[in-house]
Amino acid sequence: MFYGRGVRQLVLVWGISLLLVLGLYRVEVVIPALHDMIVPLYWIIAGITAFMTLRWLRARSTSDRRGDDRRKVARRSERPTSEEK
Numbered sequence: 042m043f044y045g046r047g048v049r050q051l052v053l054v055w056g057i058s059l060l061l062v063l064g065l066y067r068v069e070v071v072i073p074a075l076h077d078m079i080v081p082l083y084w085i086i087a088g089i090t091a092f093m094t095l096r097w098l099r100a101r102s103t104s105d106r107r108g109d110d111r112r113k114v115a116r117r118s119e120r121p122t123s124e125e126k
Contacts, residue, residue, distance in 0.1 A: 051097050058090040 062083065069079050 046097070051094065054090060054093045054097075058086050061086050 065079050065082055065086075069076055
């Protein structure tokens with residue numbers, strides 16, 4: 042799925058966002074006078090959620106550096122050592 046990435050991070054972001062929105066909605070129902078102050082918080086949460094979702098969906102190449110050995114051992118063995126010089 043998406044070059045081996047799991048959905049745990051995406052589910053976590055959406056779950057926390059949903060809990061925050063539900064909590065804000067509950068506060069808004071109990072204290073309606075706060076409506077004008079809470080509406081921007083909905084937009085902030087929606088923006089952060091959209092940003093994190095787009096970041097998760099970002100296209101990655103199949104040769105992502107996390108998929109292979111970062112040290113490139115094969116290249117190191119090709120370089121002459123100080124003893125061979």
